[in-house]
Amino acid sequence: MNRYWFELKEGVLFSLKAIRVNKIRAMLTTLGIIIGICSVSLMSTAIKGMDKAFQEGISALGSDNIYVSKWPWFDDHEWWRIRRRPNITVQDFDKFQSLAKKPIAMAPTIISMCKLQYNDSYIESALITGTTAEYVKTTNFEFASGCFMTGIETDGARNVAVIGHDVSENLFKFVNPINQEIEMNGVKFKIVGVLKKMGSNLLGGFNPDNQVYIPLGSAYRYFVHRFRSIDIVVRAANTAMVKETAEEAEEVMRRVRSLKYNEENNFAVNQQEGLTSRFDKVVMVIKIVGFFITGLSLLVGAIGIMNIMFVSVKERTKEIGIRKAIGAKRRTILTQFLSEAALICLMGGLIGLGLAVLASIALDKVLPTSIQVDTILIAIFISLITGVVSGFIPAYSAAKMDPVDALRYE
Amino acid sequence: MKIGETIQVAFGSLRANRLRSALTVLGIVIGIFSIISVSTVIAMLQRSIEDGVSDLSKNTFQVQKWPAIHTGRISEKIWNRQDITIDHFNQLRARLPEAKYMAAQMWRGGQKVKSEWVSTNPNISIGGITPEAVPTSAWEIGEGRNINQNDLDYATKVCLLGDELAQKLFKSINPIGQEVRVAGMRLKVVGVFAPRGQLFGESRDNFMAVPLTTFQNEYGKYRRSIDIVIMSHGKQDYNDTIEATIGALRAIRRVPANEDNDFEIVSNESLISQLNSMTQGIKVGSVVVALIALLAAGVGIMNIMLVSVTERTREIGIRKALGAKRRTILLQFLIEAITLCQFGGIIGIIFGVLTGNLVGMQLNAPPIFPMDWIIAGIMMCVFVGVIFGTGPAYKAARLDPIEALRYE
Numbered sequence: 001m002n003r004y005w006f007e008l009k010e011g012v013l014f015s016l017k018a019i020r021v022n023k024i025r026a027m028l029t030t031l032g033i034i035i036g037i038c039s040v041s042l043m044s045t046a047i048k049g050m051d052k053a054f055q056e057g058i059s060a061l062g063s064d065n066i067y068v069s070k071w072p073w074f075d076d077h078e079w080w081r082i083r084r085r086p087n088i089t090v091q092d093f094d095k096f097q098s099l100a101k102k103p104i105a106m107a108p109t110i111i112s113m114c115k116l117q118y119n120d121s122y123i124e125s126a127l128i129t130g131t132t133a134e135y136v137k138t139t140n141f142e143f144a145s146g147c148f149m150t151g152i153e154t155d156g157a158r159n160v161a162v163i164g165h166d167v168s169e170n171l172f173k174f175v176n177p178i179n180q181e182i183e184m185n186g187v188k189f190k191i192v193g194v195l196k197k198m199g200s201n202l203l204g205g206f207n208p209d210n211q212v213y214i215p216l217g218s219a220y221r222y223f224v225h226r227f228r229s230i231d232i233v234v235r236a237a238n239t240a241m242v243k244e245t246a247e248e249a250e251e252v253m254r255r256v257r258s259l260k261y262n263e264e265n266n267f268a269v270n271q272q273e274g275l276t277s278r279f280d281k282v283v284m285v286i287k288i289v290g291f292f293i294t295g296l297s298l299l300v301g302a303i304g305i306m307n308i309m310f311v312s313v314k315e316r317t318k319e320i321g322i323r324k325a326i327g328a329k330r331r332t333i334l335t336q337f338l339s340e341a342a343l344i345c346l347m348g349g350l351i352g353l354g355l356a357v358l359a360s361i362a363l364d365k366v367l368p369t370s371i372q373v374d375t376i377l378i379a380i381f382i383s384l385i386t387g388v389v390s391g392f393i394p395a396y397s398a399a400k401m402d403p404v405d406a407l408r409y410e
Numbered sequence: 411m412k413i414g415e416t417i418q419v420a421f422g423s424l425r426a427n428r429l430r431s432a433l434t435v436l437g438i439v440i441g442i443f444s445i446i447s448v449s450t451v452i453a454m455l456q457r458s459i460e461d462g463v464s465d466l467s468k469n470t471f472q473v474q475k476w477p478a479i480h481t482g483r484i485s486e487k488i489w490n491r492q493d494i495t496i497d498h499f500n501q502l503r504a505r506l507p508e509a510k511y512m513a514a515q516m517w518r519g520g521q522k523v524k525s526e527w528v529s530t531n532p533n534i535s536i537g538g539i540t541p542e543a544v545p546t547s548a549w550e551i552g553e554g555r556n557i558n559q560n561d562l563d564y565a566t567k568v569c570l571l572g573d574e575l576a577q578k579l580f581k582s583i584n585p586i587g588q589e590v591r592v593a594g595m596r597l598k599v600v601g602v603f604a605p606r607g608q609l610f611g612e613s614r615d616n617f618m619a620v621p622l623t624t625f626q627n628e629y630g631k632y633r634r635s636i637d638i639v640i641m642s643h644g645k646q647d648y649n650d651t652i653e654a655t656i657g658a659l660r661a662i663r664r665v666p667a668n669e670d671n672d673f674e675i676v677s678n679e680s681l682i683s684q685l686n687s688m689t690q691g692i693k694v695g696s697v698v699v700a701l702i703a704l705l706a707a708g709v710g711i712m713n714i715m716l717v718s719v720t721e722r723t724r725e726i727g728i729r730k731a732l733g734a735k736r737r738t739i740l741l742q743f744l745i746e747a748i749t750l751c752q753f754g755g756i757i758g759i760i761f762g763v764l765t766g767n768l769v770g771m772q773l774n775a776p777p778i779f780p781m782d783w784i785i786a787g788i789m790m791c792v793f794v795g796v797i798f799g800t801g802p803a804y805k806a807a808r809l810d811p812i813e814a815l816r817y818e
Contacts, residue, residue, distance in 0.1 A: 293696070293700055296443075300707045304706070307437075
């Protein structure tokens with residue numbers, strides 16, 4: 001064991017010397033690896049950031065939620081049949097609420113758009129959600145100030161509103177929004193709560209940051225046609241209960257609708273799984289394309305290493321011959337050249353990582369990225385492996401040289 | 411020393427170090443491959459978008475009330491525009507000799523069409539058209555006849571069917587002369603359009619057309635705007651025709667001189683340029699990422715050229731001692747670098763175009779041979795060779811012959 005250790009140490013020392021002798025060459029080789037590792041780790045950071053933003057956005061809305069709606073989320077084939085389904089009404093929701101036992105919270109929601117105005121600042125079209133006080137229990141909302149609407153306010157359809165972070169930023173630059181009145185399509189609403197920033201633009205219409213929440217009754221009175229279908233948001237007690245709760249929701253809704261055993265559902269039970277799997281598919285494509293293209297640049301770096309190691313072996317043929325003649329084993333020579341390749345790669349990997357960290361700090365403004373420890377470890381590991389793999393053939397060709405031929409080499 | 415000889419020397423040294431040259435070339439191959447394959451896929455997608463962006467035929471543009479692509483909320487100014495009416499269309503037609511064909515049309519989707527035997531799903535589009543819509547929309551009449559001015563004037567109950575719709579409704583029977591029912595209308599089929607095939611997996615033959623007046627009698631005439639489609643005589647007077655149309659229509663609709671147009675002109679070019687600006691980011695991003703590999707390959711070239719110069723120090727010394735000029739040595743190594751790059755570049759381009767087309771075919775895009783990117787690829791190779799070869803070549807050229815000869 002001691003012998004191996006000694007050989008490894010000596011190999012590393014030899015290669016450090018070799019690197020020092022050919023500074024420019026080592027630097028250029030390292031540069032190839034730097035470019036490769038930097039682009040690969042940046043790509044993985046960007047993808048992770050996207051994932052994270054999506055997960056955070058989902059969890060703000062409540063990750064164990066089920067949505068009972070007229071329209072299925074991802075299956076709009078034969079829309080002309082779904083169009084004929086009866087709308088889900090507030091009465092449906094009331095019955096549903098009295099029958100469903102498993103959910104820990106449920107709320108009706110209805111969505112519309114309107115123009116928001118506060119003094120001179122306005123938002124041309126903001127998403128508004130009409131709902132009840134219980135809605136906040138289906139989400140993981142955190143409040144920057146104020147609180148959600150109370151039961152009294154929602155039941156009485158008062159003109160109160162809770163606004164998302166981006167809405168508050170856009171309308172209220174210097175004023176505390178609480179108790180201010182905004183005009184929504186000309187109707188005055190008092191603000192009772194402001195949400196913290198918690199959503200994600202990746203979620204489109206599901207981003208609470210640019211939403212306004214108002215009582216369901218007020219939404220019906222001012223913004224929504226009476227014959228629009230509502231969505232019922234149902235929260236399961238925990239992730240394990242989601243499936244059961246969804247099944248119960250289906251049964252309960254069938255009872256609400258008084259469907260016979262041989263009739264099809266005339267509503268849809270949507271789960272976030274569908275949303276997540278859609279997103280995963282998109283991320284998968286980006287991953288494959290991204291890693292393929294950035295992986296190519298790492299491959300180019302590896303080829304550069306291999307090339308330079310061949311040159312290095314050829315240049316030092318005589319040295320190899322002498323070492324072999326005085327008793328160096330194949331293994332020793334192999335170790336020497338392998339450690340040279342691995343060292344170059346490791347250096348390149350570390351510098352590449354450093355650059356990637358700097359770049360990700362700049363990138364953080366667009367995506368919530370941060371280089372994770374596992375990314376760092378994997379990048380270091382990959383750079384070592386690259387060195388060993390690309391250095392192996394040159395090192396092997398050095399190791400199996402015939403000492404006589406090597407000494408005679410001019 | 412002549413250029414030809416320089417090239418020969420360069421090739422000789424590349425051949426002498428086969429393995430090394432091959433590995434260096436491989437780096438360039440991969441770099442160029444990544445750029446060309448990515449840009450081929452993008453070019454294919456873009457072309458299939460451009461082909462499908464509109465059904466308008468060549469030299470055609472459309473006048474409509476609403477902007478073709480808009481983001482966010484439509485402003486009140488657009489909401490308050492006056493509708494384009496048949497009256498406007500007729501006046502415009504009288505005033506515009508520049509137009510080769512001019513048609514008016516209105517569309518309504520989600521219609522259910524019934525024949526005596528079959529009824530379709532409610533997903534058929536129905537168009538109210540004037541006779542010249544057939545050339546302006548690049549339709550062709552497969553069987554029967556087009557609608558004519560008489561049909562238009564008397565709002566006759568006749569219709570033209572898209573190929574797929576005709577098949578669905580009448581199977582093996584000749585549809586001409588048969589009756590179909592849509593909404594409250596009973597219509598006699600007078601013609602069937604020639605099949606147009608699919609686009610993005612969507613059929614383009616699943617529609618029907620009736621005279622515009624018949625359409626308006628059924629679906630309502632007021633508070634609805636028609637679209638006017640105009641085809642110019644040729645490419646050269648296309649822009650003139652647009653200008654003339656804007657002028658005439660402003661006069662017809664009595665738009666004051668200081669106000670903007672209260673209608674939109676939509677042409678294929680304007681649609682494509684809007685789409686292009688949307689996809690610009692993706693394009694630039696992916697090409698930049700692909701460039702990174704080429705950069706890494708360039709660094710590899712520089713490294714190998716440096717090695718090559720060091721190895722051949724004595725050779726350089728001898729050549730200089732025999733009277734070779736700096737320029738000659740510089741050129742020799744530069745040409746060596748460029749040859750390496752060019753060789754890799756050509757292989758990379760071949761593989762890149764092949765791979766890009768294979769990927770594109772999976773996405774149902776027509777194959778493409780992106781000439782501009784191929785030329786760009788070759789230029790990039792020369793560029794990389796010069797950029798990364800100049801350093802080592804300069805180093806070689808600057809060597810002192812005495813020192814170089816003494817080099818061990």
